[in-house]
Amino acid sequence: MSLHLVIDYLFSAVFFQAAMMTLLITVTSLFFGVLAGLVIALLQEATFRPVRVLAWIYLWLFRGTPVLFQIIFIYNVLPGFGIRLSAFLSAVIALSLNEGAYMAEILRSGLGAVKKGQRTAGLALGLTRTGVMRYIVLPQALRIVLPPVGNQMIGMLKTSALVSVVAVQELLLVANQTASSNFRYFEALTAAGIYYLALTTIFMGLQALLEQSLDVKRRRARSEKRSLLQRLAPIEEAH
Amino acid sequence: MFPLSPLSAEAVMTSPPRTTPAGKPLLEIVGIDKSFGSTQILKCCSLEVHPRETVVLIGPSGSGKSTLLRCVNLLEPADEGNVFFRGEDITRDLRNAPRLRREIGMVFQNFELFQHLSAAENIMLAPMKVLGLSRADAHDVALDLLKKVHIPAKADSYPDELSGGQQQRVAIARALAMKPALMLYDEPTSALDPEMIREVLDVMAELSAEGMTSIVVTHEMGFARRAADRIVFMEAGEIVETAKSDAFFGGTVNARAQRFLEQILH
Numbered sequence: 001m002s003l004h005l006v007i008d009y010l011f012s013a014v015f016f017q018a019a020m021m022t023l024l025i026t027v028t029s030l031f032f033g034v035l036a037g038l039v040i041a042l043l044q045e046a047t048f049r050p051v052r053v054l055a056w057i058y059l060w061l062f063r064g065t066p067v068l069f070q071i072i073f074i075y076n077v078l079p080g081f082g083i084r085l086s087a088f089l090s091a092v093i094a095l096s097l098n099e100g101a102y103m104a105e106i107l108r109s110g111l112g113a114v115k116k117g118q119r120t121a122g123l124a125l126g127l128t129r130t131g132v133m134r135y136i137v138l139p140q141a142l143r144i145v146l147p148p149v150g151n152q153m154i155g156m157l158k159t160s161a162l163v164s165v166v167a168v169q170e171l172l173l174v175a176n177q178t179a180s181s182n183f184r185y186f187e188a189l190t191a192a193g194i195y196y197l198a199l200t201t202i203f204m205g206l207q208a209l210l211e212q213s214l215d216v217k218r219r220r221a222r223s224e225k226r227s228l229l230q231r232l233a234p235i236e237e238a239h
Numbered sequence: 240m241f242p243l244s245p246l247s248a249e250a251v252m253t254s255p256p257r258t259t260p261a262g263k264p265l266l267e268i269v270g271i272d273k274s275f276g277s278t279q280i281l282k283c284c285s286l287e288v289h290p291r292e293t294v295v296l297i298g299p300s301g302s303g304k305s306t307l308l309r310c311v312n313l314l315e316p317a318d319e320g321n322v323f324f325r326g327e328d329i330t331r332d333l334r335n336a337p338r339l340r341r342e343i344g345m346v347f348q349n350f351e352l353f354q355h356l357s358a359a360e361n362i363m364l365a366p367m368k369v370l371g372l373s374r375a376d377a378h379d380v381a382l383d384l385l386k387k388v389h390i391p392a393k394a395d396s397y398p399d400e401l402s403g404g405q406q407q408r409v410a411i412a413r414a415l416a417m418k419p420a421l422m423l424y425d426e427p428t429s430a431l432d433p434e435m436i437r438e439v440l441d442v443m444a445e446l447s448a449e450g451m452t453s454i455v456v457t458h459e460m461g462f463a464r465r466a467a468d469r470i471v472f473m474e475a476g477e478i479v480e481t482a483k484s485d486a487f488f489g490g491t492v493n494a495r496a497q498r499f500l501e502q503i504l505h
């Protein structure tokens with residue numbers, strides 16, 4: 001066991017690039033995943049039945065098969081139909097489509113949590129259905145779904161390791177390759193683990209920041225803090 | 240959204256009340272039916288509301304009062320019959336519903352303030368997004384209206400920081416911000432604690448006294464006595480009685496209405 005080697009790996013270009021690849025896959029897939037999820041969630045609310053059926057089939061396909069299967073399928077089967085995608089692109093498409101299915105469910109629960117009366121009130125003011133969605137329902141739903149969406153984001157960071165199966169040079173694959181050349185598994189995997197934890201920590205921090213900035217009642221949070229201090233005050237006096 | 244000529248806050252606040260030609264009703268409901276599934280909720284309901292008139296709509300729970308109100312601003316389209324607004328048949332014109340609804344304010348039992356917006360922002364939303372007012376102009380409108388409903392200091396409070404009575408008054412201000420020609424109130428005080436009912440009814444009565452045309456579903460007979468020009472009694476989807484307020488309270492009402500009155504007063 002060599003701590004020195006762990007540090008060497010941490011600061012090596014290969015590991016750093018691999019971590020950046022993991023980050024890139026995660027962020028890109030999340031972006032398109034949220035987009036796909038939003039589209040599917042809205043389609044599920046459509047009044048035209050075939051559209052709802054289409055959304056349902058999407059969810060059924062992508063939640064009913066393993067992500068690993070989807071990645072391998074897009075990379076290996078689509079070329080047979082003349083669609084040849086790079087490993088990176090295949091990976092991002094598979095992860096995005098898969099993520100979209102889960103995001104759709106989360107977003108839909110958020111949309112459902114905004115009570116019907118809120119929409120009625122918006123309509124009664126003369127807003128169109130689109131306006132009601134944009135100014136009244138979505139902003140409220142967003143605040144509700146932020147915690148579960150944050151979980152999905154951190155989950156994606158870890159799911160991205162699966163794309164090593166199509167040989168995208170991401171963190172886990174690079175760590176594994178490095179180790180198998182010299183059998184220093186402990187050092188290589190520890191370095192990868194540290195990178196994963198660092199990225200996860202950054203994501204968690206971002207999530208907390210976002211939640212704070214969306215919280216319209218920061219003033220209340222501050223006054224709660226004060227009351228906590230006030231509650232502590234008597235204890236101090238007792239000493 | 241509809242293309243609209245830009246309006247200044249001042250124009251919204253000071254333009255003279257829109258009126259229809261004298262003698263013509265502002266709203267005319269002619270024999271409307273409404274069913275949900277196989278149950279008929281409204282049976283051939285007819286009602287006229289003239290400009291500056293306040294009509295109080297009473298009746299037992301489930302008699303169809305809310306449904307009748309919702310047929311007026313097309314939240315529910317009537318199955319049969321017609322609704323005329325300013326003499327224009329609007330019953331089947333669902334595509335123009337947003338345009339119609341700008342002119343008809345609605346106040347709900349549960350206030351339905353937008354939880355993510357402050358009191359002022361609740362009031363500003365529709366003037367900005369529907370009428371195209373600037374943020375500054377809409378803010379002026381909001382502050383004026385909050386003064387009008389007697390809570391000038393609550394502009395920056397969020398709905399869950401307000402009492403029920405304050406929330407309902409913000410909701411009234413929000414409806415007024417569109418300068419409606421007609422206000423619909425659906426049991427605006429029945430979710431309120433007794434001590435807050437008064438402050439809301441006072442605001443409504445002031446508006447009625449200023450000539451705001453209104454239809455009010457309420458069981459507050461004190462308000463009806465004070466502010467109503469006419470009382471309409473509904474039962475089982477039918478309009479059973481329409482009486483001038485003084486006649487109604489003078490005791491010359493039909494037996495079913497009389498029985499209902501005795502129930503809610505005791």
Ligand SMILES: Nc1ncnc2c1ncn2[C@@H]1O[C@H](COP(=O)(O)OP(=O)(O)OP(=O)(O)O)[C@@H](O)[C@H]1O
Pocket residue numbers: 275280298299300301302303304305306307
């Ligand atoms: N969207 C709907 N779908 C099915 N039934 C409905 C719907 N809206 C109302 N109803 C039914 O229509 C009837 C009349 O309802 P409505 O809300 O108009 O009565 P109301 O006079 O306002 O009663 P309340 O005093 O309880 O508010 C009720 O029996 C109700 O269950």
Ligand SMILES: [Mg+2]
Pocket residue numbers: 304305306425426
């Ligand atoms: Mg009702």
